[in-house]
Amino acid sequence: MSRPPKSGLVLRGRERLKQDFTRAASLRETYPQLAELCIEFEFEDGTVRGPSPQSFRYFPAARGFFRYSCPCHSCDGEFDLSDQVAELVGVGRVQRSRQLQVFCAGQRAQENNTREACPICARIRVSAILHSKEHST
Ligand SMILES: [Zn+2]
DSSP, X not given: OOOOOOOHHHHHHHHHXXXXXXXXXXXXXXXXXXXXXXXXXXXXXXXXXXXXXXXXEEOTTSBOOOEEEOSSTTBXXXXXXHHHHHHHHHSOOSEEEXXXXXXXXXXXXXXXXXXXXXXXXXXXXXXXXXXXXXXXX
């Protein structure tokens, strides 16, 4: 069984993702009000056995970086949750979560050098716990 090779484009994309990650500021700097953030992914690709679910938990010392490459190894797509996180944290409740469904916008490299649209759909749950401030009620 040979897996389709990773294309140069995919490798470059993931390399860039890594570099952006190392440049990201910590959560403490970006969202001082955030105590904990949890991001859970479930994937569907139209087959019975889709990619395994993934989940990420972040504490204030973690880097505030919320872009994830598609679980399909030959795909150049990524899921960017930066805006979702910013929105969620921006609302002033102590505990919040939201669910969204995102289709991968990437393309899969095929063995014969053609590309096809990635069929992966991610169901994502983002939950944030904020530091409780002085009682505001
Ligand atoms: Zn994909």
